Amino acid sequence: MLLKLKLEHFYSRYLLSLKLNNSDILDIFQGLQFLPLDKITFLKVQCFMNLVEAMFTQIKYTAFLYNDQVVWSGLEPEDMQVVYNYLVSTLLPAHLEKELHGGSIPRNSPSPFTTSHYGKFVTGPASVNEPNLIGKSPKVFINYSTKPVSLYLVVYRALSATICLFVDKKTSLLIDFFKSLDSFLGPQLTTLVSSVAEQCSKHVTVTPESCTKYLYFNKLNLAYKSTIHLDNRCYSNVLTTPEVLRIITDIYNDRNRLNEAGEIIIKTISDYWIVGKLSNLREFFVIIQQKSASIIEIDDEVKRLCEKQLKSIFFH
Template sequence: MEPKLGNFFIFRGKLILDEDKTDDKILYFHPKSEDVMIKSRIVGLSEAVINFTEDFTDEPCQYLYTTTTCQVFQVVEDNICFVMTVINDNKKSKCCVGLYQTILNIAYRTFCFFHGNCSYILKNNNSDYSCLSKYLECFFDSYLSTLSASSFNLLNAEGYMKFFCLEKNNFMRVYCSMNRLSSSFSDIACTALFFNDEIVWSGLHHSDMRILYYYVTKCLLPRSRETTNEAGTPKINQYGKFLHGPSDLSKDNKPTLPLVHICNGNEVVKSYHLVVYAALSSTLCMLVNGKTPPNEQWFRNIHDYLDVQQSALATDIYEEWISRKQENSSSPTYIYINGADFSSKRSNKSIVEPACSLIADMHYTWKFNESDYSELIVQHSHSDLWVVKRKDYDKEQFIVLTDSLNFSQISDELRNCNYDENFSLQLWD
């Protein structure tokens, strides 16, 4: 049994209410089918834990760990508290609190990305909490459905972005065509280009990009793949089409576009319409200025502009991508994580259990006594598996060694694969 989502709820803390009125307190609760009494009991318990621990420390309580569950808390704004409970019946696989905290944080940030933060919604709706509640319900009902069991399989949902570092001439072609696009369509404020689930180019600040990345790779693209598969068409789209935008350009139907809220690294939040266009394996996100969404003609113009051009770009990227995937099959299994820009990169070989759990623990949990530079070598208790973690400020590198080795052999191994140069780069290529 993999760890799975037990419940997910949002409530208002520090409210003095009648015991009967706990309904107003709960802004959102998943699963919905849960009995009202049980809901309020669960919420009450969580609030009690948070309030109780406040007496002992200034740090807010972040999680509650039991033998079968792990509950993570995040008080976001105005005493609004997000809570997620993960159930883990399997004694062998462990819970990773750090990962769950990240998942919860991304859930909250994704909500803000699409709706603005809670105070913003309250401000626009006369501080009506039932209205906020509707927003939350509308968003999280569909969002939580994307949190599949595999999301809790440690490294699958670590919230780090994967970049595909193009060779410089190809990258410049992409960069310049993005510049041309936004100079031809002046209402396009910002663009980001994906190839499969890797970022080729991003014009957004990494804190916003991280959310967009999560949304595109975990929600939008899987959903679009499902619909194309159902329609019986091949997996690779033959022609460019809008994923957010009109599905049929010949009809004059106004598409509903998501409004996204971008902070660009500072506090000022700006809203844009999110238009997404896919051609072959590439996905282009465009953030469009304007009080109202663009009209039909605009979409037609964009389609005419992008159709051939983006397919051509995608083909070039594919060629580089395929040639890159073929090389370095003999290199060891590794993963890089850069905490500064939430990027990650891993070897072509996939990382399997128990290395996965070990890395998750080394990354999220074992942060004791750590200096800016460190090296940590861990052996798995029941196998010949070794994991080496090297840390350089925000960057972490994990190397998985599967042979039976002693310490000096490990250091030989590490010396042989000299990662230093790559490691010192932010996007390791």
């Protein structure tokens, strides 16, 4: 009976959060989108997150995201995979929508705790007038495949940066704890975000609709990279057709035929060439729309793209 109640509690909420009509290959991968940074900026982020854990011993793990891309995570990839999917598909979109509709503090207004920065809690207090806030921070289970550990997930956001703090469940999540976090995180994070944003502005790339598009997934670290998707909102914001996405999914489902390495090439009646490559637990899908191309020309284009985008990865 207890199991039945727990399952009902979980699935009654979880099933409503699924948007099956907007799902595509990214939902199958459940991958992590990483943000490439130069060494100095990355070390700044890493040192800051280490400092947070040292200053607040209640915090067992941390993660840092910028524009919904992972910069730093202290979790194992499998744990971060679940947290990341929850953040980008459920928690952060709901938070931003609430802000845009005036249900929370306006997006560019100062922190409710201080006027010296623009950081605010996504899970936790909306203002200083909430005395008991345990119910505002969800519980997560880390290291679930070995020895599950229950922690509170406290999410803090400043400008385009999001910090995840995994807090010991024995901690009393009262207003004083959040005030201390806010006063420490807010000013330093605002400065750090400026450094990250400056680096990102140097590497902005525009993807023309007519160019060759690709999707890459690495099963070893669960990383993905896509020029098919304008963001990680999946199906609602893609630069190709539903037919092409279905074919990519079919190729993915047929990858068992390739054993550890191989290649599948498909041409559609609408002159799309879809190439799927598998090697060393890495999957690479290329979409080319070229009416008069031969299979040799398509193969050459895929090789060129591999050399340009995946220089350190060799497909055998």
